[in-house]
Amino acid sequence: MSTEKKETKNEIIRQKLLELQSEARTVRKIVLIIAIVLFLAVCIAALGGYIYIKSALKPVDPDSKTEKNIEIPIGSSVSGIAQVLEDDGIIKDARVFKYYVKFKNESGFMAGDYKLKPSMSIPEIIERLKTGKAMQEVIFKITIPEGKQLKQIAGIIAEKTNKNEEEVFNKLNDKSFVKTLMAKYPDILTDEIMNKNVKYPLEGYLFPATYPFYKEHPTIEEIVSVMLDKTKSVLKEYTGQMEKKQYSVHQLLTMASLIEEEATEKADRDRIASVFYNRIKTGMPLQTDPTVLYAKGKHQERVLYEDLEVDSPYNTYKHKGLPPGPIANAGTMSIEAALNPEKTDFLYFLATADGDVIFTKTLDEHNKAKAEHITNN
Template sequence: MTTDEKNAKKASIREKMLEHQSEARVVRKIVLIISILLLLFIVFIGGGGYLYIQSALKPVDSKSKSQKMVEIPIGSSVTGIAQTLEKNGVIKNAKVFKYYVKLKNEGGFMAGEYQLSPSMDVPEIVSRLKTGKVLAKASFKIAIPEGKQLKEIAAIMAEATKQNEEDVFNKLNDKEFIKELMAKYPDVLSDEIMSGSIKYKLEGYLFPATYPFYKPNPSVEEMVFAMLDKTRTVLADYAEESNDKKLSVHQLLTMASLVEEEATGKADRKKIASVFYNRMKKGMPLQTDPTVLYAQGKHKEKVLYKDLEVSSPYNTYQHTGLPPGPIANAGKVSIEAALEPEETDYYYFLATAEGEVIFTKTLEEHNKEKAKHISNKK
């Protein structure tokens, strides 16, 4: 190859390299422009979305002096409440209201007739719905105490509404009604309640509280909706902890019901829960008297040895682990004890006549305390 040919080849290579560099610069410019445009688009959309949400949370009309009567029916979902508020013109956007409630983890909305104004913002409306600041006074209230069983709750409901007790109890156990409730409250009522060994499907699920009703003679359905709404609200506060401990709602309420039934006013419920969990870890039967009485369908002050022979999956003297389901309703203190038992090495406890609860580590210690404080209990 001659010198001229070599120079020509070098010039060609140099020219191609310059072309590639020029193309690369163009490509980089295009990428930069596209990136800037995308960034501007994201900022525009994000900013627009943020402003839209902020606007939706503000009053429909901050200068309005009008008041609107808005009825929140018993058993209303957040979606239903949001739609009702938008329909009545007191919020701008039902979806934004719903997402705000979920983001803020709000809940516990109370049924009733509310006097609301378009001049209220969403946080103010949420606060009013939670505190139950209604225009109308409750027609009457139903108080469901802690530690009550389904039969007792049915009696309370029947007396308060002047209905037949047997009819109320039958409704609480109606298969079609139970299916309807499971569809309405899937996060509370799972397939676990459908086990054939469960005595009453709703046992332990009707939360102990005082329930106001704003219309005379509410139906059984309306009363149950109010109670399950409360159960859902309460359990939502413990959902994360329940998941961490791998406890289903059914298991949680079952354990809480045992604590509730065993506890006295002076009892340390977290220690009682610790005894149950310790025994379960060792494969020991729980041997808790209230499950025997529940199996028999009786209320007795003393459990006799012959009572322990009752054949039932609820008899925790004969079967290890938790019973098939709750044996009563449980309050927050017992639910928290079931979730956060104290760390102990106790395996036994007994309640004295004075209501004190004595915890022991061994059967020998337990029997000594039993001899001191309990005479002929069984």
């Protein structure tokens, strides 16, 4: 090949390389332009979204002094509440409200009739709905003490509402009624409460507290729903600890009820809890007298030896482990003791006549304490 031809060929190759380089530069420019455009579009969308959300979180009308009557029906979801508030002009956007509630992990909204203003901020609205500061004056209150059983609670409700005690108790144990509540409160009312050995499904689930009511004649469902709202709100605080211990709500409330029923005013609930856990760990039956009385269905000052033979899955002298379900309601002190028992070697405890509790490690020590502090009649 002549020198001239070689030079011509090289020139053609050089020209093609220059063309490819030029095309590559053009492609890079186009890609860069597209990337910049997309980036700007995302930034504009994000900025627009931020501005919109920021605006949606502000009061609808900061200067408004108008109060609106807002009804939050029983069983309303967060989405339902948000839609009611948007429809009534209390918030700007139901979706923003719903996501704000979820982001802030808010819960425990209470049904009722409220007076709300378009000038209120979302945190103010949430606080009002959580505390149940309704528009009406309190008509009456129902106080449920700690350690009360479902029969006793039915009596308290009946007395405060002028209802028939037996009818109230029967309603609380009506299967269709309980299943309706289970559908509303799936996080706390699980299938465990419908176990065939469970005496009363709602036993232990109506939290001890004072409940204000703003209607003269609330239904049993409305009354119980307020109590279950409280139970759900309280237990939410212990979700992490329950998961760590692999405790279901039912198991936790069952153990807490045993602690509640055994505790005196002077009792160390954490230490009582340790005895129960130590017994379970060593394979001993819990042997707690309140379960025997619960199985018998009546109150006695003392449990007799013949009572220990009662044929019931609740009899912890005959059956190891926890009973089928709670035997009463329990307060936060007993719930916390069930989750955080003291670390001890105690296997026995004895309540004296003056309310002190003596803890011992062996049966011999327990019997000596019994002989010293318990008078046989």
